Amino acid sequence: MDLASLLGLALALAGIAIGHALDGGKFSSLVQPAAFAIVVVGTLGATLLQTQRKAFVRGLRMLGWVFRTPRDRRPQLAREIHLWSLSARRDGLLSLEQYMAKADPFIQKGLRLVVDGIHPDKLKSLLDTEINGYELRERQGARIWEAAAGYAPTVGILGAVLGLIHVMENLSDPSRLGAGIAVAFVSTIYGVGLANLFFYPVANKIKGIVAERVAEYEIIGDVFHDIASGDYTRVIEERVACLLTDR
Template identity: 40%
Template sequence: MDILTLVGLIFGVGALLLGQYLEGGQASALLNGPAAVIVLGGSMGAIMLQAPMSTFMRSLHILGWIFRPPTLAADEAIEKLIAWSNIARKEGLLGLEAISETEPDAFARKGLQLLVDGSEPEVMRGILEVEVDAKEHHDMQAANIYASMGGYTPTIGIIGAVMGLIQVMNNLADPSQLGHGIAVAFVATIYGVGTANLLLIPIANKLKSIIHGQTQFRLMIIEGIVSIAEGENPRNIQTKLQGYLH
């Protein structure tokens, strides 16, 4: 669990509520159903119009990463690669065939299979890098869904504010309706700006950071497997791969 995500949410929302309290207001004043419908519903509709179905569904799938990011055991991966390198030096590349069939990580397993098949190092690098680039591109598009929503919500919040003011102008003769219209106007603006800057844009940036980490991890796997194919000394491979840990 990424505790920093939870702490950040508590701090962000808590700061708004504390500020409202210190100004003499009540938290309930920030609760407004129509404003929430306008901002959240409008933003969701806009992003659905923008994104392909596969990208939109992927964005929902990876949202949980902000709390539970995929585990990247880089130290363990380096140990495995060094062990594979030692086996390859002693038994040849075919000595890795049994390992290639049982390796749990799909990407490393694919690299091992290419290694066992005797593929040229640059061919292996090209094949694996294409997969890395394609996955990174797809996941980055999914993360950008939240960045795009962060761009839409403030504007839609302003639309909600204008709609609220229209209701105010239409009910000038009925003072009992003025408060409700003004509340929708200002709360919609808060929802739009607050949702963008406290949730959506930070979520997008955290997801991009996680995706970048995954890409670096896979590039490390590629470097290790290609180094094995080139017959490099296991100690040199270890020194090279440890550079990815920084």
């Protein structure tokens, strides 16, 4: 569990609630189901409209990364790189086939290209293409949160306008004016608050995680190039050192 994410979200919500209370407001005045429905459902619909289904589903799954950051696999990768280098030097490139079964798809492809004897430069080009495709797919998932952050404030304004329309329709009944005014103002709070306290931070954190994974794959791609070139010593050690550099 990522405590920093949970703490950040809690602090953001607490700041609003405490500030509202210090000004004499009641927490119940911020709870408006109508405003919530307008902003959340409207934002969800607009985001879904602009996004392909696969990217939308991928983005929703990525939300789990924010509160449960993927484990740091760099130490394990460093050990695996050492094994690849040692095995290739002692037993030849064909010996790398034994490591393919438990590897992720990118590493499997790299090992397969090395085993097949692909020219090192061609191998590096193919892996770079694979990395670019991976980054594009993952960033498309992250962009749904950026899109939601862009739409939410505007949908909040729409909710405010709808609330004011409700007020104008009931000018003859003062008892019903309060509800319309509450929806108008709280819709704006929901829209701006969700965009800046949740959607944008989620998008940026996901993009950061994707960037870290891409950096790992780029180093691994360089390692495969080195192994295919017959360089098993100092250069690969430097790659591993870069991989283990503190973030």
